[in-house]
Structure formats: C-alpha cells, structure tokens
Amino acid sequence: xxxxxxxxxxxxxxxxxxxxxxxxxxxxxxxxxxxxxxxxxxxxxxxxxxxxxxxxxxxxxxxxxxxxxxxxxxxxxxxxxxxxxxxxxxxxxxxxxxxxxxxxxxxxxxxxxxxxxxxxxxxxxxxxxxxxxxxxxxxxxxxxxxxxxxxxxxxxxxxxxxxxxxxxxxxxxxxxxxxxxxxxxxxxxxxxxxxxxxxxxxxxxxxxxxxxxxxxxxxxxxxxxxxxxxxxxxxxxxxxxxxxxxxxxxxxxxxxxxxxxxxxxxxxxxxxxxxxxxxxxxxxxxxxxxxxxxxxxxxxxxxxxxxxxxxxxxxxxxxxxxxxxxxxxxxx
Amino acid sequence: xxxxxxxxxxxxxxxxxxxxxxxxxxxxxxxxxxxxxxxxxxxxxxxxxxxxxxxxxxxxxxxxxxxxxxxxxxxxxxxxxxxxxxxxxxxxxxxxxxxxxxxxxxxxxxxxxxxxxxxxxxxxxxxxxxxxxxxxxxxxxxxxxxxxxxxxxxxxxxxxxxxxxxxxxxxxxxxxxxxxxxxxxxxxxxxxxxxxxxxxxxxxxxxxxxxxxxxxxxxxxxxxxxxxxxxxxxxxxxxxxxxxxxxxxx
Numbered sequence: 001x002x003x004x005x006x007x008x009x010x011x012x013x014x015x016x017x018x019x020x021x022x023x024x025x026x027x028x029x030x031x032x033x034x035x036x037x038x039x040x041x042x043x044x045x046x047x048x049x050x051x052x053x054x055x056x057x058x059x060x061x062x063x064x065x066x067x068x069x070x071x072x073x074x075x076x077x078x079x080x081x082x083x084x085x086x087x088x089x090x091x092x093x094x095x096x097x098x099x100x101x102x103x104x105x106x107x108x109x110x111x112x113x114x115x116x117x118x119x120x121x122x123x124x125x126x127x128x129x130x131x132x133x134x135x136x137x138x139x140x141x142x143x144x145x146x147x148x149x150x151x152x153x154x155x156x157x158x159x160x161x162x163x164x165x166x167x168x169x170x171x172x173x174x175x176x177x178x179x180x181x182x183x184x185x186x187x188x189x190x191x192x193x194x195x196x197x198x199x200x201x202x203x204x205x206x207x208x209x210x211x212x213x214x215x216x217x218x219x220x221x222x223x224x225x226x227x228x229x230x231x232x233x234x235x236x237x238x239x240x241x242x243x244x245x246x247x248x249x250x251x252x253x254x255x256x257x258x259x260x261x262x263x264x265x266x267x268x269x270x271x272x273x274x275x276x277x278x279x280x281x282x283x284x285x286x287x288x289x290x291x292x293x294x295x296x297x298x299x300x301x302x303x304x305x306x307x308x309x310x311x312x313x314x315x316x317x318x319x320x321x322x323x324x325x326x327x328x329x330x331x332x
Numbered sequence: 333x334x335x336x337x338x339x340x341x342x343x344x345x346x347x348x349x350x351x352x353x354x355x356x357x358x359x360x361x362x363x364x365x366x367x368x369x370x371x372x373x374x375x376x377x378x379x380x381x382x383x384x385x386x387x388x389x390x391x392x393x394x395x396x397x398x399x400x401x402x403x404x405x406x407x408x409x410x411x412x413x414x415x416x417x418x419x420x421x422x423x424x425x426x427x428x429x430x431x432x433x434x435x436x437x438x439x440x441x442x443x444x445x446x447x448x449x450x451x452x453x454x455x456x457x458x459x460x461x462x463x464x465x466x467x468x469x470x471x472x473x474x475x476x477x478x479x480x481x482x483x484x485x486x487x488x489x490x491x492x493x494x495x496x497x498x499x500x501x502x503x504x505x506x507x508x509x510x511x512x513x514x515x516x517x518x519x520x521x522x523x524x525x526x527x528x529x530x531x532x533x534x535x536x537x538x539x540x541x542x543x544x545x546x547x548x549x550x551x552x553x554x555x556x557x558x559x560x561x562x563x564x565x566x567x568x569x570x571x572x573x574x575x576x577x578x579x580x581x582x
Contacts, residue, residue, distance in 0.1 A: 074418065200437050204429060206419065210381050210412045215432045215483075216405030260463060261419040264437075 004265075006258065010272040017279045018056070022048050024283055026291045046179045054177045054185050055282050056275045058237050058244060061188030063274025064195055064267065065230040066248020067255075071206035071263060072226045073124060076256075076315065077139035079248035080234040086245070087146035088119025089231070089238040091153045093169050098160045105239065109184055113235035119149065120227050136312065139249075172242035172297040174282055187236040191229050192271055199263035202226050206261075243297055246304025247274055253311055333357075333378065333487070333519075338387035340373050348373050349543040351387070355536075360513045360520045362530035365540035366564055372491060374540070375523045379410035379489045405433035408487040409480045413495045417464070423475045424460045427451055430482030450481040454508075470501035477508060481516070488512055490522040494529060502526070506533040527579050531555050539563050552577060 023029055025048065033040035066079035073083070080086050092115025096108045103111070123145055127138050157166045168176070195202070205212050205222045212219040237244060251274040252266070259266045281299040288294060333355040340348040348370040355361050355378075363371040376382030378389055380396055389396040392407065399407075409430075427450055431443040439447075451460055454474045464472055473493070480488055490509070494502035506529050512518045513535075524530045530537055530551075537554040539546045547559045554560075555577035560568040569580040 071419075197437070200429070200432060203419075203421075204432065207417050210410070211417070213381055213401070214379075214405065214410045215429060216400075216402035217432070218401060256420060260425070261421055262425045265425075 004259075007268050007272065010269055010276065014056075014272055014276045014279070017276060017283070018052055021052055021055070021279055021283055024286055047177075050179045050182050051174050051177045051282075052279075054174055054182045054241060055278050057185040057188040058172075058174075058241050059247060059275035059278030060192060060271035061185070061233040061237055061274075062244055062247040063251035063270050063277075064188075064192050065233040067252035067263065067267065067270050068195055068202055068226045068230050069120075069248065070252055071202050071261070072223055073127065073138070074206055074208070075127075075135055075138045076253055077136060077249065077312075078142065079139075079246075079252075080230060081243075081245040082139035082142040082146070082249060083120055084123045084142050084146040084149060085116050085120045085231055085234045086238055086243050087149040087153070089113070089116040089235045090166070090169050090243065091115050091119070091149055092235070093239060094153045094157055094162070094166055097162045097165055098156065105181070105184060109235055109239040112239050113232050116231035116235045116238075117228060119145075120231050124223075124227060135315070169238060169242050171295045172237075172244040172300070173293075173295040174241060175293050175295075177241070182240050184236050185240045188233050191233050192267075195226075195229055196264075196267050198222070198225060199267055203261070203263050242295075244278070245297065245301055246308060247277060247300065250304050250307045250311070251277060254307075334388075334390035335374075335378060336388045336390070338374060338377055338389065339385050340370075340377060340382065341385055347543050348377070351540075351543075351545055353538055353545060353548045355519065355521060357519050358513070358517060359535040360509060360522070360533060361536040361538060362534040363521070363523045363538050363540060364525075364527060364530050365546070369540035370543040371523050371538075371540045375410075375489060375491050375521070378521070379408065379491075380404065381410060381412070402433050405483070405485075407485050408489065409483045409485040410489040411476055411480055411491065411493065413492045420463050420465060422461050422463055423456050423467070423478070424451065426464055426475055427456075427478045427482050430479040430484075433483065446482050446484060450478040453481055454478040469497060470504065473497065473501065473505060474508075477512075481512075485518070487519045487521070490520065492523050492525065494524065494526060502529070509533055527555075527560070531578055532574075532576050555579060 022044070027040065027043055029040045029044055029048070034044055062080060069078045069080065069083055070076055089112040092112035093108060095115065096103050096111040100107065123142055127141065153166070154163070157163045201217055201222045204215055204217045205219055205226070209219045212222070252270050255266050255270045255273055259269055278296070278300065281303065282296050285294040285296045285299045335354070336352045338348055338351040339346065351370070351374055363375060365371045373382060377384045378396070391399065396404070424447065427447050428439060430450065431439060431446060435443050451457060454477055456471070456474055456478055459467060459471060464475055467475065493505050493509070497505060509520050509522065510533050513520050534551060536549065537551055538548045539554055539559065541563055546563050547554050555570060557568050557570050560579055566581050570577050571580060572578070
C-alpha cells in the first residue's frame with residue numbers, strides 16, 4: 001500500500017507527542033534519571049509506558065470503531081457514542097458487577113462485548129427498518145436509545161448499590177492505568193488489523209445490499225463482522241479505561257474530509273489521528289490542574305461536543321437552507 | 333439464461349406468476365410493461381437480488397442459486413436504479429471495486445489494466461480522480477457503467493437505467509447499451525419504461541402484464557398495434573423510422 005504524505009506527517013507528530021507524554025507527570029522524570037534506574041525508572045515502566053500504550057490503543061481503536069460503524073450504516077453521524085454501543089457495554093459491565101462480582105477482567109469484557117453487540121445490533125436493525133429522510137435523526141435516535149439504556153443501568157446500579165464501582169466505567173480516565181491491569185486494550189491492535197483486511201468488504205457493504213450482491217459480497221455476514229469488531233474494541237476500551245465519547249464520531253469525519261471514504265486509504269490516518277487526539281487531550285488533562293488530573297472524558301467531551309455541533313452545521317446547513325427556500329416559494 | 337415457471341408473491345399477492353422464457357445470448361433484451369406488471373421483480377430474481385418463491389433460472393448449465401456468490405459476480409453484473417451512494421469515492425476507486433470478485437483486496441497489474449480500459453472506454457479519463465458526488469448525473473451513470481465494464485461479466489443487467497436522466501443522457505445511455513452488446517459482446521437485459529427506447533435499441537422485447545408474459549419476441553414481433561394496445565389499454569399507432577418500429581400514443 002502506498003503511504004501518503006499525510007500518513008507520514010501524522011505518524012511523525014504522534015511519535016513526538018508520545019515522547020513528550022512520557023515525560024509529563026507529577027514526578028519529574030528526565031532521560032538521565034532513566035539511565036540511573038531507581039524510582040524514576042520504576043514509575044516510567046509501571047505507569048508512564050502503560051499509560052501511553054493504553055492511550056494509543058484507545059484513540060486508534062475508538063476512531064476505527066467509529067469509522068467502521070459509519071461506513072456500514074451509511075451514516076456519518078453513527079459511532080460508538082451515538083449508536084448505543086458504549087451504553088450497552090456499560091450495561092454489560094453492570095450485569096457482571098451485580099450478578100457475578102468475582103468474574104475477573106476477561107469475564108467482564110466478554111459480558112461487555114456481548115451486551116455491546118446486542119445493543120448495537122438492535123440499533124442498526126431499527127434504523128435499517130425505518131429509513132430516515134434526515135441523516136441527523138439517526139444519531140438522535142441512537143443517543144435517546146443510549147440514554148434509556150444508561151437510565152436502566154443507573155437504576156439497577158442504584159438498587160444493587162454498585163453505583164460507586166460503576167462510576168469509573170462512565171467517566172473515562174487513564175489515571176488508574178498501570179502495568180498488569182490494562183493489557184486488555186491491546187485487543188484493539190489485532191482488531192484494527194482485521195478491519196484493514198476487511199476494509200474493502202466494509203466499503204462495499206456500506207454501498208448497500210444490492211451493490212454487495214452484485215460484487216459477490218455477503219451483506220449480512222460482513223455487517224455482522226464489522227459491528228462485532230466495533231463492539232469488541234468499544235467493550236475492551238470501556239472495561240479498561242471507561243467511557244470515551246466523540247472520538248469515533250469526530251475523527252473519522254475529519255479524516256474523510258481530506259482523504260475520502262475509501263477505508264483502505266483512510267484507515268491508517270484515522271487510527272493515527274485518533275491516537276494523537278486522545279494523547280493531546282490526555283496531556284491537557286494532566287497539566288491544567290497540576291499536580292492533580294482531570295478525567296480525560298471531560299477534555300474529550302468538551303472538544304468533541306464543540307466539533308460535533310460544528311459538524312452538524314456544516315453537514316446539514318446547506319440542505320436545511322434549501323428546504324426552507326422551497327417552502328417559501330410554495331407559499332408564495 | 334433459461335427461465336422456467338418463475339413465481340413470486342408478496343403478502344399473498346402474486347406479482348410474478350409462472351414466467352418462462354429464454355434470454356438470447358449476445359443480444360439486448362428489454363423487459364417492458366405497465367407499472368406493477370412484475371418486470372422489475374423478474375429482473376430482481378434473475379439477478380439474485382430478490383429471492384424467488386418457485387421456478388428455475390438456468391445459468392450456464394446450473395441453477396442460479398447453485399452458483400457461488402463470488403463466481404457469479406464474474407459472470408453477471410447488475411446495476412439498480414438506487415445508486416444513491418453518498419460516499420466520497422473517486423471515479424477510479426469506484427471502478428476498481430468492479431475488480432473485487434477477481435482479486436479481492438489486492439489489485440494486480442491486470443486489474444489495473446482493466447480499470448484503465450473501462451475508464452477510457454467510458455471517456456472518464458479527465459474525471460478519474462474526482463469524487464463521484466461532484467459529478468453530474470450523466471457522468472456518475474457513466475462511472476457506474478465503467479465499474480460494470482471492469483467487472484468484465486458476460487451478462488449485464490440494468491434496472492431502469494434511463495430513470496431520472498434527461499433525453500440527452502438517456503439516449504446516450506441507450507447508445508452505450510448498444511455498444512456493450514455490439515462491441516464488447518455482452519448479453520444485456522434491461523427494464524425500461526420508455527417503449528421507444530426499447531424498440532430502437534434492443535433486439536428482443538419481453539412484455540409483461542399482471543405478472544405474466546404477454547408477449548416475447550423480436551422487436552418487430554412485439555411492437556405491433558394489437559399487442560401494445562392490449563398491454564397498456566391505450567390506442568397505439570406504429571410508424572417506422574430508420575427501419576425500426578416506433579410507437580405513438582396520446
């Protein structure tokens with residue numbers, strides 16, 4: 001595959017930011033300290049590097065999950081946060097906390113995955129049955145569905161007195177990532193590779209059932225595969241880090257503006273941009289109220305929601321104006 | 333392609349009822365008929381987009397349902413009228429998808445040669461790297477045909493290809509259909525609403541009414557005053573222009 005200039009620039013920026021991120025934190029660590037060994041080196045290996053890797057996997061994973069969902073659903077506004085995937089995964093985690101508290105990390109992520117899959121599938125089946133004229137209605141339905149699920153989750157959590165435990169899965173944060181408890185997010189790497197292998201399949205399925213049949217692609221099977229990949233990435237991230245909103249929505253859209261919609265061409269850039277975005281947001285979260293730290297979800301949420309509103313205006317602004325003009329002439 | 337006793341019902345209402353006919357190889361065959369006559373459903377079934385309730389579709393010695401999806405995609409291409417793809421793909425990227433049944437993810441030198449040929453054939457060279465959503469309706473239609481050419485199938489099925497095109501683009505489209513058959517040796521089957529396009533550009537016409545075949549034959553056999561009048565319930569005049577029957581109705 002030909003790597004374009006933008007991919008190299010993004011990779012370079014990401015490498016620089018990664019290096020910088022390793023040396024940002026409560027304890028001042030210099031390169032000299034590492035050579036000397038001792039406490040600084042331990043912090044570096046136990047906390048800083050795991051944190052960096054978790055951030056990279058989360059950013060890349062969530063943005064690729066969003067990219068796949070947008071392509072498969074033929075809607076630019078669908079993503080793990082607007083397609084009820086995150087909320088479903090949280091519901092799965094709740095079930096594990098309430099009914100099988102001793103299940104461990106892997107059991108928990110399996111439940112989260114199963115729930116994320118079911119929730120996303122229900123949402124996709126629903127939006128496919130009802131063809132919306134306005135593309136913006138789809139994420140609104142997804143957000144409503146997600147909120148209903150979130151409400152149920154909160155209610156059950158309150159009743160079973162696991163609210164405290166559950167709260168860490170609602171607000172994403174990398175503060176608790178240390179060696180030994182985060183390796184699950186590495187799942188994102190093979191899943192992204194899988195997405196790359198099936199990139200053309202996802203593209204073709206994104207062009208509709210008839211288009212897929214014509215090219216001999218099994219629509220239902222590929223749709224299931226794609227949604228499974230998205231759900232698995234989301235489940236692993238939510239289980240380890242907690243909820244990280246908007247990345248899956250914003251990043252693929254920004255990259256597509258420059259690189260188009262051919263997944264083979266955009267997947268690398270999308271993953272790199274997602275990782276870069278989360279990395280920068282994390283550095284902001286760690287530095288604004290030093291020596292304390294804000295949850296990354298807060299930073300990502302603020303930047304992401306502003307970008308999302310901007311995107312809504314950019315995408316829907318033109319048709320809306322046209323619609324009102326047409327109405328005007330009708331009445332006139 | 334041999335079609336025997338094809339039947340399809342929706343909600344207990346039979347829309348295609350025991351349709352049997354053979355599609356002549358290397359010719360252009362148009363399916364015509366009033367709305368709801370079942371022509372698009374027949375098209376859907378012979379292109380495997382719609383599941384049939386009963387009947388057989390023999391295709392190169394085997395029933396269509398016995399074909400592997402990917403193998404069939406090298407023999408038979410279908411273009412439907414719902415090409416409302418909103419994706420930002422360049423013309424070349426779209427055409428390249430036509431090679432998917434052959435090489436999957438990795439395009440070979442031969443694939444690229446086919447893509448080049450298809451783009452040149454449809455005179456899309458200057459738009460090659462433009463996004464399809466930036467093209468005019470006629471150009472976009474040509475890009476889809478280029479994809480079908482790259483798909484390199486013997487059978488090309490087009491569902492109402494002239495829909496939503498103005499007279500200029502529609503007649504260009506029909507001339508293109510003729511070239512697919514005459515120059516590239518393809519068997520083309522299309523669903524058409526405009527009788528005179530069917531009369532002027534096809535070899536055979538299959539006329540449907542109420543889910544059955546009202547008449548199947550060469551253009552001259554089908555384009556008669558009696559057949560058309562009973563088909564549509566309107567009085568027709570047939571005149572001959574350039575050795576071809578044309579229908580007049582008002």
